[in-house]
Amino acid sequence: MRRPRCVVAAIALVFACIQAEPSLAQTLTGTVSSVAEGAMEGVLVSAQKVGAPITVTVVSDARGRFRFPDGRLSPGHYTLRIRATGYDLAGPKTVELGAGPADIAIKLTKTANLAAQLTNTEWLMSMPGTAEQKLPLMECMSCHTLQRIVRSTFNTEQFVPVLERMARYANNTIQARVQMRVAPVKINTAVVAKLAAFLATINLSNGPVWNYELKTLPRPNGRATHVVITEYDLPRPTIAPHDVRTDRDGNVWYSDFVENFLGELDPGTSALKEYPIPVLKPGFPTGSLDLEPDADGNLWLAMMFQAGLARFDMKSRTFQVFPVDGAANDNAMQQSMVMPRSDDVDGKVWTNDVARHAIMRVDLKTGKYQRIDPFQFLPKGSSHAPYGMAADAKNNLYFMDFGDENIGRIDAATGAATIFPTPTANSRPRRTMLDAQGRLWFAEFAANKLAMFDTKAETFKEWDVPTSYSYPYDVFSDKHGELWSAGMASDRVLRFDPQSGRSVEYLLPRPANIRRVFVDNSTDPVTFWAGNNHGAEILRLEPLD
Amino acid sequence: MMPGVQRQKALWRLVLLGVAVLGSVTAARAGGQMTFGDNTNTSANDGPPFFGFVRDTDGAAVGDARVTATVKSGGAVVTTSNSIGVYKVAGFAKSINPDDIAISCAKDGYKQANVVRRPNGSGDLKDPIEVDCVLQKE
Numbered sequence: 181m182r183r184p185r186c187v188v189a190a191i192a193l194v195f196a197c198i199q200a201e202p203s204l205a206q207t208l209t210g211t212v213s214s215v216a217e218g219a220m221e222g223v224l225v226s227a228q229k230v231g232a233p234i235t236v237t238v239v240s241d242a243r244g245r246f247r248f249p250d251g252r253l254s255p256g257h258y259t260l261r262i263r264a265t266g267y268d269l270a271g272p273k274t275v276e277l278g279a280g281p282a283d284i285a286i287k288l289t290k291t292a293n294l295a296a297q298l299t300n301t302e303w304l305m306s307m308p309g310t311a312e313q314k315l316p317l318m319e320c321m322s323c324h325t326l327q328r329i330v331r332s333t334f335n336t337e338q339f340v341p342v343l344e345r346m347a348r349y350a351n352n353t354i355q356a357r358v359q360m361r362v363a364p365v366k367i368n369t370a371v372v373a374k375l376a377a378f379l380a381t382i383n384l385s386n387g388p389v390w391n392y393e394l395k396t397l398p399r400p401n402g403r404a405t406h407v408v409i410t411e412y413d414l415p416r417p418t419i420a421p422h423d424v425r426t427d428r429d430g431n432v433w434y435s436d437f438v439e440n441f442l443g444e445l446d447p448g449t450s451a452l453k454e455y456p457i458p459v460l461k462p463g464f465p466t467g468s469l470d471l472e473p474d475a476d477g478n479l480w481l482a483m484m485f486q487a488g489l490a491r492f493d494m495k496s497r498t499f500q501v502f503p504v505d506g507a508a509n510d511n512a513m514q515q516s517m518v519m520p521r522s523d524d525v526d527g528k529v530w531t532n533d534v535a536r537h538a539i540m541r542v543d544l545k546t547g548k549y550q551r552i553d554p555f556q557f558l559p560k561g562s563s564h565a566p567y568g569m570a571a572d573a574k575n576n577l578y579f580m581d582f583g584d585e586n587i588g589r590i591d592a593a594t595g596a597a598t599i600f601p602t603p604t605a606n607s608r609p610r611r612t613m614l615d616a617q618g619r620l621w622f623a624e625f626a627a628n629k630l631a632m633f634d635t636k637a638e639t640f641k642e643w644d645v646p647t648s649y650s651y652p653y654d655v656f657s658d659k660h661g662e663l664w665s666a667g668m669a670s671d672r673v674l675r676f677d678p679q680s681g682r683s684v685e686y687l688l689p690r691p692a693n694i695r696r697v698f699v700d701n702s703t704d705p706v707t708f709w710a711g712n713n714h715g716a717e718i719l720r721l722e723p724l725d
Numbered sequence: 726m727m728p729g730v731q732r733q734k735a736l737w738r739l740v741l742l743g744v745a746v747l748g749s750v751t752a753a754r755a756g757g758q759m760t761f762g763d764n765t766n767t768s769a770n771d772g773p774p775f776f777g778f779v780r781d782t783d784g785a786a787v788g789d790a791r792v793t794a795t796v797k798s799g800g801a802v803v804t805t806s807n808s809i810g811v812y813k814v815a816g817f818a819k820s821i822n823p824d825d826i827a828i829s830c831a832k833d834g835y836k837q838a839n840v841v842r843r844p845n846g847s848g849d850l851k852d853p854i855e856v857d858c859v860l861q862k863e
Contacts, residue, residue, distance in 0.1 A: 557800045557817050559771040598801045601815075638791055638803055 208248040208258075208277060210284040212240040214267060219244025222399030224263035224409075225286060226689045227275070229256045233413040233450050237689040239405035249408055253277055263689050264288060265297050265396045294394055299691065300326045301670040304649035306395045307382040316375050318626065318651055321668040323353045324714070325691060335385045339376035347372070350465035351516070352437045352484055354714050356417040359438070359465035362485070363512035363535070397647065397670075403684045406724040411689060412450055414716040419443070421711025421718055423471035423696035427494075430700075432718055434711050435471040435481055437695075442468070442481060442492055442499075445718055460486045460503050464511075470569075471696070474520035474529070482531060487513040489531055489542060491520070502542050504549055508533070515540075517567060522575035526592060530577045532566045539566050539579065539590060554579070554588050554597035568611035568654070570620060578620050578635065580609035587620065587633050603640050604629060611654035611696060623652035623665060630655050630663055630676060645674060646683050653694060656708075659701040664708050666694035673697075673708055673721055686723075690715060771816035773823055773850060777857040779806040779830050782838055786810030787860050790832040797825035806830070823854055830858035837861075 212223040221242045228235040236253060240246045255277050262269045267288040275284055291297060298306070303326040304314055317326060323346070334342060347367050350359040384390070412432075414421065420437035427433060432445040441454040457468060460483065468490070470482040479492040488503040504513050512535035519530040528541045531549075539552040555564045565583030572578070577590040585607045587600045602609060608626035615621065620633040624642065628650055631642045645652055645665070652674070653667040663676040671692045676683040693714040700707040708721040779790040792812040795801045798821075806812040817826060828840055838861035845852055 554800075557796045557798070557821055558802075559816055559818055594799070596799045596801075598803060600803050603805075639789075639805070 207250050207281040208253055208275065208284070209281065210246055210286055211244045212246065212262070212264075212286045212288065213244055214288040214290075216290060220264065220267075220288065220399075222264070222401050222405055222687075223267075223286075223288070224400075224687060224689050226261040226263070226411075227253060227258045228261070229254070229258050232256075233415075235261070235411040235413070235689065237409040237411070239400055239407060239687075241405050242401070252408070255279065260286070261689065262286065262288065263687065264399060265302075266294060267291055294396070295330075295390070296327070298327075298394060298396065299669065299671045301647060301649045301672075302394070302396050303327070303330055304669070305397075306390075306392055308392050309378060309382065313378045314649075315626065316371075321651075321693070322351065323349065324355050325693075328355075329379055330383050330390065332379075332383045333385050334380065334383065336373075336377045336380040339379050340372055343372045343376055350485060351514075352420070352465050352467040352469070354418070354420050354438055356716075357438050359467075359485075361512075362464055363510070400685070400687050403725065404686055407686050408722045408724065409686070409689055410447075410720040410722075411712075412445055412447065412718040412720070414443070414718070415452065417716050419716045420467065420713045421716075422467075422469055422713055423698075424709050424711045424718060425471060425473075425696075425698045426700045426709060427477075430702075432709060433471065433479060434718065435468045437469060437484075437713060438467040440466040440468070440486070442471075442479065442490075447718075447720065455492065455497065455499070457481065457483065457486075457490050458499055458501050460488055460501060470517045470519075472518055472520055475522060475524035480518045480520045480529065482515040482518040484516060485514050487515065489515060489518050489529060502529075502544075502547055504540075505547060506549075508549070508551065517569045517579075519569035519571045519577060522571045522573060525573070525575040528575065528592070530569055530571060530575075530579075530590075532569070532579070534565070537564045537566065537583065539577065539588075541577075550595075552590060552595050552597070554590055554599070555581075556597075558599065568609070568622060570612050570614035572614060572618070572635065578612065578614065578633075580612055580622055582608055582610050582625070584608070587622070589635075600633065600638065600640075602627075602631065603642055607631075610652075613656055615657050619657070621655050621657045621663065623655045623667070625651055625653060625667075628652070630665055630674075630678075632678070641678070643676065643678060643681075645676075647672065647674075647685060650674070654697045656697050656699045658699045658706045660706070662706075664697055664699050664706075666692070666697050666710055668693045668695075668713075673710075675708075675723065686721060688719065688721075690717075692719065694719070771851075772819050772821055774816045774853045775814040775826065775828060775856055776853055777812060777828065777843075777855050779810045779812060779832075779858045779860060781835070782859060782861050787830075787832060787835070790830045790835075790858070790860060792828065792830045792858065795827045795829065796821060797827070823850070826854075828856040828858060830860060832860060834863055835860035836863050 212220045223240045225246050226237040238246045258275050268291045270287040270289045350361050353359050421434040422437040424434045434443045440457045444453040465485040468481040481490045487509050491500045514534040515531045517532045523529050527544045530541045540549045542549050563583040566579045567582035568580040570578045575592040579588045585602050589598045604627045607624035609622045610625040612622035618635045628645045629642045650670045651667045652665045655665040665674040671688045672685040692712045694710045698709045705723045710719050779787045786809050788808045790806040793803045794814045839859040841857045843855040
């Protein structure tokens with residue numbers, strides 16, 4: 181048994197030496213300028229080797245200079261891309277990297293199509309209307325950008341059937357692949373009519389141009405330019421990486437919100453493996469959402485409309501599925517969340533029943549699900565929706581009430597629920613993580629805030645996200661106590677220090693629909709990972725400080 | 726109308742006003758909740774809300790006290806008193822008997838001294854129920 185290990189070690193060593201060979205590593209540096217501004221700070225410069233799935237992005241500094249990290253680009257022909265709202269790339273649009281370092285001068289020109297460059301946040305900043313009128317647009321961003329709305333020419337009457345049609349789409353729909361719900365959807369026609377009337381005031385139904393000023397966020401500056409961003413293109417546009425996390429070996433795992441696969445990406449080679457998840461309900465929407473490790477490090481997936489949970493054994497690379505049992509598994513059954521972190525305590529894994537706004541937990545020995553209504557003592561008909569989950573060391577569950585404004589706790593032993601309303605009303609808490617100090621960090625999606633619930637003191641703290649209309653989806657507290665967050669609107673990653681209140685927002689190279697965020701604490705500085713749910717790519721963000 | 730009932734209704738209006746003023750900035754930012762789906766939230770399904778004051782034994786307001794409304798059949802709602810010692814717990818399900826809701830309060834450095842449930846003089850089961858909580862410094 182020893183000999184093969186030596187052989188493997190030797191091969192690994194040779195491979196490591198090849199990887200580290202300096203002659204393969206090139207340096208690309210340069211400047212960015214325009215006639216309008218001269219040297220430009222905060223311009224994202226992206227380089228993608230022709231035919232390769234990896235794009236590396238850096239940001240120009242206050243002198244307009246940029247530098248790709250040594251060794252990050254290998255010799256070859258590269259396509260260049262920029263992101264600077266209000267500008268287009270005049271040239272050069274390609275660069276050949278050879279044996280030596282290259283230094284280029286990038287020129288930008290004013291864009292003739294500013295609207296095409298606006299983020300969802302910038303559209304929300306620009307469009308007229310009250311906060312209440314704009315709020316439903318949060319739901320639209322789950323499937324597409326707001327560009328699709330503001331560029332449409334529908335009037336109020338024409339919008340109504342469009343909205344009613346889209347209300348029947350499954351959550352796990354993207355533009356590249358629409359999936360219909362099987363269960364009928366009850367539509368609130370009054371809400372639809374009100375929304376249709378508003379949308380017809382912000383689109384192009386009244387003329388060829390928008391009757392409001394297009395507002396933009398400032399370009400990155402200072403600390404926000406100290407970053408390297410790597411995009412890993414996935415091979416099909418129908419891959420929708422929802423939750424992303426790394427393992428001990430540095431490989432990246434993701435749940436695919438649209439296709440029924442678990443993905444594993446080697447960021448060193450960009451090699452991709454896809455593990456097909458068993459289809460439990462043919463004809464129902466496919467794709468999974470929550471991706472969480474259990475006490476043994478195996479990965480669990482919430483199977484959405486496939487109605488159940490899947491455990492992926494990291495050693496055998498095989499799935500064991502736990503379908504929702506019995507009559508409860510009807511056409512509306514949906515599991516978006518799974519929480520197996522403390523399954524070793526009592527052999528039970530938490531999940532949710534989206535359609536019935538309830539919590540469920542499966543007994544791993546029997547495969548039987550138990551349903552718990554944590555809101556049974558609250559007024560009936562309220563808009564509750566258990567969503568992000570965390571479990572403590574005793575497998576007590578903490579969950580986000582995404583439909584309302586509460587954090588909930590369910591006692592693992594008794595099943596009793598305790599509800600903690602957030603200080604901010606209508607906050608719609610979304611995803612969460614529990615740290616070693618018993619602090620529950622979470623994003624208040626509708627309130628545009630990050631928040632912390634101290635599970636010991638049972639007290640809250642909340643912080644405003646610096647940019648309005650960011651709508652944070654998730655937050656991660658890293659080893660230094662800094663918070664990392666992102667969402668579906670601003671194309672930015674927020675880094676926030678709750679102690680000092682200092683924040684930095686890193687602009688991403690492309691429109692990005694980010695859901696779960698993950699921070700790899702094994703690097704220094706830490707490394708941020710997320711999936712671009714609508715862009716079929718994995719994002720790695722490396723701060724340089 | 727009995728003076729006690731008048732007092733209770735006036736206090737409830739004061740609580741609502743306070744909540745509205747304190748929450749106005751937030752409401753402007755967060756707006757109302759509206760989605761494509763049903764909004765079946767209706768006061769017809771609500772039992773009465775609970776509210777009250779958390780004070781110390783000298784009558785001074787105690788802010789940031791943890792107030793727990795425990796349901797006899799299981800479950801609880803936990804909230805916090807504001808800077809003037811006022812707390813509010815939104816209504817429970819209509820099926821829950823208000824008499825089966827127990828209010829308690831706690832804060833580091835204090836112990837609970839007394840809980841005073843004001844009588845509902847009007848007899849209207851939808852009227853808010855005032856329960857005041859007294860904390861004693863340890």
